[in-house]
Amino acid sequence: MTRDKRLPESELQRIASDLRDDWPTAEAVEFTEAVEYHGTLPAEKRFAEVLETADRPLLQPRAGVPRLRDQIELLEGLRTEGGADLLPTTIDSYTRDNEYAKAQEGLEEARETGEDTLNGFPAVNHGVDGCRELIESVGAPVEVRHGTPDARLLAMITFAGGFQSFEGGPISYNIPYTKRRDLAQTIEQWQFVDRLAGLYTEFGVTINREPFGPLTGTLVPPCIAIAVMVVEGLLSATQGVKSLTLGYGQVGTLVQDVAALRALQSLGDEYLPDDVTVTTVFHEWMGGFPPDEARANGVIGLGGATAAIAKPDKVITKSPQEFRGVPTMEANAAGLRTTRQLIDMLLEQDVQIDGIDAEQEFIERSTRALLDTILERGEGDVARGTIRAFETGEFDVPFAPSESAAGQVLPARDDDGRVRILEFGDLALPDEIREIHRTKLDTRAETEGREPSFKMVADDVDAISEGRLIGRPD
Numbered sequence: 117m118t119r120d121k122r123l124p125e126s127e128l129q130r131i132a133s134d135l136r137d138d139w140p141t142a143e144a145v146e147f148t149e150a151v152e153y154h155g156t157l158p159a160e161k162r163f164a165e166v167l168e169t170a171d172r173p174l175l176q177p178r179a180g181v182p183r184l185r186d187q188i189e190l191l192e193g194l195r196t197e198g199g200a201d202l203l204p205t206t207i208d209s210y211t212r213d214n215e216y217a218k219a220q221e222g223l224e225e226a227r228e229t230g231e232d233t234l235n236g237f238p239a240v241n242h243g244v245d246g247c248r249e250l251i252e253s254v255g256a257p258v259e260v261r262h263g264t265p266d267a268r269l270l271a272m273i274t275f276a277g278g279f280q281s282f283e284g285g286p287i288s289y290n291i292p293y294t295k296r297r298d299l300a301q302t303i304e305q306w307q308f309v310d311r312l313a314g315l316y317t318e319f320g321v322t323i324n325r326e327p328f329g330p331l332t333g334t335l336v337p338p339c340i341a342i343a344v345m346v347v348e349g350l351l352s353a354t355q356g357v358k359s360l361t362l363g364y365g366q367v368g369t370l371v372q373d374v375a376a377l378r379a380l381q382s383l384g385d386e387y388l389p390d391d392v393t394v395t396t397v398f399h400e401w402m403g404g405f406p407p408d409e410a411r412a413n414g415v416i417g418l419g420g421a422t423a424a425i426a427k428p429d430k431v432i433t434k435s436p437q438e439f440r441g442v443p444t445m446e447a448n449a450a451g452l453r454t455t456r457q458l459i460d461m462l463l464e465q466d467v468q469i470d471g472i473d474a475e476q477e478f479i480e481r482s483t484r485a486l487l488d489t490i491l492e493r494g495e496g497d498v499a500r501g502t503i504r505a506f507e508t509g510e511f512d513v514p515f516a517p518s519e520s521a522a523g524q525v526l527p528a529r530d531d532d533g534r535v536r537i538l539e540f541g542d543l544a545l546p547d548e549i550r551e552i553h554r555t556k557l558d559t560r561a562e563t564e565g566r567e568p569s570f571k572m573v574a575d576d577v578d579a580i581s582e583g584r585l586i587g588r589p590d
C-alpha cells in the first residue's frame with residue numbers, strides 16, 4: 117500500500133540494482149564516487165546555492181538537442197547570447213517513455229546525419245560521462261527538464277552525471293503526461309527519485325527538486341496547481357529533499373498571476389517543513405501562442421512584467437517561435453532578453469495594484485479546502501489521501517489525459533480574464549467558494565449576452581493564440 121513514508125536504504129538499493137538492467141550506461145553509476153564528483157564542482161555550478169542566494173528572479177529557458185557537442189553549444193549560446201542565469205537540459209520524448217533503445221537509434225542517426233532526430237537530449241544514452249562533460253563545459257548550473265512518469269533511471273544517471281536539479285513529480289508528470297500509469301505507481305517511483313535526491317543531500321550534495329506547476333498547461337485554476345505543488349513538496353520532503361522549487365504556470369491575468377505566485381510561496385512555507393528551503397518558479401504562458409512573432413513577444417513580455425511584480429525566484433522563459441515547436445537558439449535567447457528587459461525596467465518600481473490581496477486570500481482559502489480534504493481522505497497520509505481524492509474526483513485537473521483523474525473540472529475566464537471554474541465535478545470546494553466562481557462567470561455571461569457554457573471554455577483555450585485574453589464571442 118502506498119504510504120508517505122521514507123524509503124528504507126535497503127529498498128533504495130534493491131530498486132537501483134534492478135534499474136541497472138534497463139540500460140548499459142547504468143553500470144557506471146556509483147553513489148560514493150558520484151558524491152565525490154559533485155564535490156569537485158565549483159560554487160557557480162551548485163544549483164540550489166545559486167538559486168537560493170539570488171537577489172532577483174533568475175531566468176531559465178528550456179533546451180535540448182540529441183548530440184552532446186550541440187547541447188553544449190546550445191546551452192552556452194543561451195547563457196552568453198540570452199543571458200540565462202540557469203540552464204536546462206530538456207530530455208527527449210523516447211527517454212520520457214523509457215524507450216532507451218529508440219533514443220539510442222535517434223542519437224546514432226543524429227550523429228550520422230547531423231539532424232536533430234530527437235526532440236531533446238537522451239541523457240540515459242549519453243550516460244554518466246556524457247552528462248559530466250556537459251556539466252563541465254557550460255558556465256551555469258543545469259537542471260534536468262522532462263516529462264517522465266517513471267524517471268528513476270534518468271535520475272540515477274543524471275544525478276551521478278553532475279546535474280543538481282530535477283523537474284517533475286508523481287502527479288505533475290503523470291496526470292498531464294500519460295494515460296495509462298496509475299497514481300500509486302508513480303508516487304512510489306517518485307519516492308525513489310526523491311529518496312535518492314535526499315541521500316545526495318545528506319552526503320552534502322543538495323539536489324534541488326522542482327514539481328511541474330503548469331500541469332496540463334491551459335487555464336488550470338491556481339488553487340488546483342498550488343495544491344498539487346504542496347502535495348508533491350510534502351512527498352519530496354518526507355524523502356529528505358531540502359531544496360524545493362514550487363511551480364506555477366502563467367494564466368495571463370496580471371492580478372491573478374501575481375496573487376497565485378504569492379499564495380504559492382506562502383502556502384509552501386506554511387505546509388512544508390521548516391528545514392526545507394522553498395522557492396518558486398513562474399512558467400511563462402504554457403498554452404497556445406500566437407503564430408506572429410511580435411505578438412508572441414508581447415505574451416513573453418507580459419510574463420516578464422508579471423515576474424517583476426510578483427518576484428518569483430525563477431522564471432521559465434518562452435520563445436517567439438513557441439507556435440512552431442522547438443525554437444532555434446537565437447529565438448530562445450530572444451525570449452530570455454525580452455523577459456529580462458521587462459524585469460529590469462519594472463523590478464525597482466513600486467507597483468501597487470488593487471485586488472491582488474483579495475485574490476490571493478481567495479486562492480489560499482480554496483487551496484486549503486483541497487488540501488484539507490486530501491489529508492482527511494488519507495487520515496493524515498498525503499500519499500494515500502491524494503490517491504483517494506483523485507479516485508473520488510475531490511481532487512482533479514482540467515484536460516487531464518490520465519485515467520487517474522476524473523477530468524470533470526472545466527475552467528473558463530471571468531469578465532476580468534481570471535480563471536474560474538465552470539464545472540466542478542466532485543472537486544472539494546465548499547458551496548460558498550463555488551458560488552463566487554458562478555457569480556463571476558455569470559457577470560461575463562451577462563456582458564457577452566450568452567449562457568456560461570463549454571463554448572466559453574473552448575473560446576478561452578484559443579484566445580491567446582488568436583491575440584487576446586478572453587474568448588469573447590465575435
Ligand SMILES: CC[C@H]1O[C@@H](n2cnc3c(N)ncnc32)[C@H](O)[C@@H]1O
Binds near residue numbers: 178180236441
Ligand atoms: C513543456 C512544454 C514546453 O517545452 C518546450 N520544449 C520541449 N522540448 C524542447 C526542446 N528540445 N528545446 C526547447 N524547448 C522545448 C516546448 O516548446 C514547450 O514550450
